[in-house]
Amino acid sequence: MPGLSINSITKRFGDFAAVDDISLSVPDGKFVCLLGPSGCGKTTLLRMIAGLEEPTGGAIVLDGDDITRVPTHKRNLGMVFQSLALFPHLTVGENIAYALRIRGASKEEQRKRVDELLAMIHLPDFANRPVAKLSGGQRQRVAIARALALSPKLFLLDEPLSALDAKLREAMQVELRQLQQRLGITTIVVTHDQREAMTMADLVVVMGKGKILQAASPIEIYRKPADAFVADFIGITNLLPAETDKAGRTTVLGAAVPGVALPSGSAKATISIRPEDIHFSKPGAGAIPGTVSFVRDLGGTVETFVEAGGTTIVAVATPRERPNVSVGQAIGVVLPPESCVVLQP
């Protein structure tokens, strides 16, 4: 079976399980983001896939071959490190040609491949520059080109864009995704930035405390988060208490939300609703009564903070959709049932 398959992988450091019995299957040619807060085990998982850490238990299978005990240098993968790890004693061209050189490729072959790769990363004529003379974004691209020099089966990146400023980072995310789609290479990226994961990934794997919390497409993770942690980690959300009243209706902060069912047998649950899904109405008539406490007008969007039933609800809209909201105004908050996600307790 083509692709990468991770079976019950565990990594313990003493008593601490950095990666705790994780299984994951990555189809050939897909782009996967391992997403989570620092210390969740995502980097350890990536390093085990690369062979840089030895698993305490479990197996890693690539294209049907068990590679768990195969040393890193025989795994045929390309990796970009958080520090980029460009060799300071080599030029840009020599860095990119490294993998070919140590396999005894001819000078001509090396030069040809370096030119190809430099063209691919839009840095032609950079071959003879020392790496110290490159800008952050250029170093980034060189590290990517170097990792792809041998057209590896697996492309691994550990927080590759964390050193770049916000604007450049967003541009590189798009570029990286386009490059991956063009090459069709199975890619795994570790990141703690959910926007980055949303931009690039086919499959987002949210991790916490050494476990996988949810693995799904970005939009599914966003629309149907598995639990409160995932919902809160991916984008901004409102986590609101829901309960079943005497009449059997589901209510949120006192207002009925028809069409939302709590799991059978539980009288209380938490629902997640995204800020852009919230509507406002006049107070009363089935809406949650609240008071506007703060308005953040960012030009492109307006964030409205509403105090309701002891919590703060955030709503987002464009200025045209929501022209006349001011602090202190009494308002009704409407939760469209189709946008409410009932979370597992």
Add this chain to the structure above:
Amino acid sequence: MNVLRRLYFVLVALFLAAPLIVVAGVSVNQKQELTFPPKGFSLAWYGQIFNDPEWRLALIHSVTLAICSAAIAVAIALPLAWFLWRRIAPWANIFQVLGLAPFILPPVITALGFLSFWATVGLFGQFYTAIISHAIFFVTLPLVTLSLGFASIDRSLVEAASTMGADDRTVLKTVVLPLILPYLVSGFAFAFVLSLNEYIVAYMTIGFTTETLPIKIFNALRYGYTPTMAAVSIFFVTVAALVFGAIAYFGDIRRLLGAMSSDS
């Protein structure tokens, strides 16, 4: 405050330089006499180092001793420092302590240890015993510079090389050695300069059979004075200053001497 500080620097500089200035002055005396300021000017005494058969022989001995012992010292320090960096083996630190000890102990003790050893095994007086003794005595210097060099290598560079297909040996050849080369060269240079100047260990191992320059100077000092001694001293200071200057120029001497990072 500023004036005081400047005065302080000048006084320390003067203290360190004064004897060398006088020796430099003495070394250019026209006649064979110990006077300062010098009477006349002559560089003939510098020529003596290379022309006089005895001084030339001592110079050859010293340079041979310094080159060979520094090379062996590096050959001992390099695999040791590499092993300590590459492996987790706490007990192996004992060898690091052994490598540092000869330099920290009073030199007379190390010298006497070598004297007892070579006398006991019956090789006393052979020239190569001095080479080995100096190599052990000065192994500390390349060991310290190389340990610093290894510590400065970002381990992700090594990991990156292995993801690109480099095995241990290839990593060593293509990444690790090029990166520690400056530290290796400075370790060699430190050992070389100190071996060139060393007296007591050389004296206690081969002092009865062979003269190195420091031994020759000391012997000459006891039998009377010649300006060649002054010339040799200045020659030595110049060599040391050139070597350390080169290390500072091509490498980062502040880092080697313990400043935390090269950008501080």
Add this chain to the structure above:
Amino acid sequence: MRREPPRALADYAPLFFPALMLIVFFVVPFSIMIAVSFFKRNPAGFYTPDFVFDNYARFLTTFFGSVLGFSLLLAILVAVCCVVIAFPFTYLLTKRSRAVQTVWLVGLLSVLSLSEVIIGFAWSTLFSRTAGITNLFVAIGLMKEPVALLPSFWAVLTGMVYQALPYTILVLYPALVRLDPTLLEAARTLGASPVRAFFNVVTPALRNTIVATLIMVFVFALGSYLLPQILGRPSNWTLSVLITDQAIYQSNMPFAAAMAVFLVLISLALVGLTLLAGRKESAL
């Protein structure tokens, strides 16, 4: 490549040559020296194997006691002089530009690497009647006629301070160059003058470093073997000179070895103290 424990025997291969060299040419010589210290003197050769305490018993003479006392006092005096001169100097040096620091470090290393023979010769010249510093004093009218300033205790002390000063500065340099500059800035913003801040903030913060440096310079000074001979009278000779003298000129290796073992024990005890001081520092 992560650090990992050695597994196969081949993983130990790099250790083989260094371990062999250090054991054969350092541990074994050292052990032989200790053994020799219990041997009997053989005026015709080096020694005769035996097991006697005579060599150590000789320590109990007043002559030996006074040499030991003198050596220790001299080394303490050298250490104190060096640290008093070097500490403020090194501190000021770390405040200078990188280029200035580099030039000084090159100069200090050059002086440090000088053979004791050359240092002895240089100072004996500087203190001599014909080429010495007193000629300068005569020239500017401070003295009537030039005199020889050696052999004397002060000549020995000056020479040894000269020898140990670059060492002291280089030992202090890392600690001072890494000193957090905000510490001093904080003191300055609270109204302390630079000099006051130096004595009230820098000096206490580095108290353990100063103690460690004193001990290291003390051990370094204990090792001086030629300067007391060249610049001093026989009454200024130290333990190191005596060891050399016994080993080379009196051909009494066993007694020299016994003294050396004794000197090692003193040095080791002090190096141990240094490490202890260093550990306390890092624990703070």
